[in-house]
Amino acid sequence: MGSGVRPAELLLWGLAGWTALGFAGVGLSRLRGEQLRVRRGIVWLAGVWAMYLVVLIGVSLVQKQKVVAVGQPQCFDNMCFTVTGVEEVKGFLIHDQRRLVRVTVRVTNRGRSAKSDGLMEAYLVDAQWRRWKESTGVNGVGLTAKVAAGDSVISQPVFKLAGDATGLKLVLTHGWKQSGVLVIGDSDSLLHRKTVVELGR
Secondary structure (H helix, E strand, O other): OOOOHHHHHHHHHHHHHHHHHHHHHHHHHHHHOHHHHHHHHHHHHHHHHHHHHHHHHHHHHHOOEEEEEEOOOEEEEEEEEEEEEEEOOOOOOOOOOOOEEEEEEEEEEEOOOOOOOOOOOEEEEEOOOEEEOOOOOOOOOOOOOEEEEOOOEEOOOEEEEEEEOOOEEEEEOOOOOOOHOOOOOOOOOOOOOEEEOOHHH
């Protein structure tokens, strides 16, 4: 997470490029019938990736969880998301003692062209680490909305929570179907504690 290309991302890209070259070499050796080189190549590839994953998981386990305050932006490349408020949604009939909470998020594009963050997801957790996804069909402007260069839009995701939920925190994430899962130190990386926004409720 952050703006610009980080060293950890460059490291992953470099490893990916090296892996591609390694597989090409293994394939060529196989075509030539050089079985010893094939085995050595596979062992090298597996060993380097094993070491990388050990470092990745180790960093994820030792790093403390980052806590962001309301009003403080979280930037993913040129797209920044700032929680500006939270409120209970009145006037909705909620059964089984649940309630609706609306979070106001300002989405800003710091880039030079119109852009959207199509991978962005949000969910709430409480003090017991129970988790609630965004309710569909309630929010007008989504977190993945396209934003003009240098402009901002307001998104208001709504969440249906248990009535006894307290200590609410918002998590913004790209999920696990993206390269950030393998970026060392990224909040979306494997086993890393997610960055949270404390909502004060």
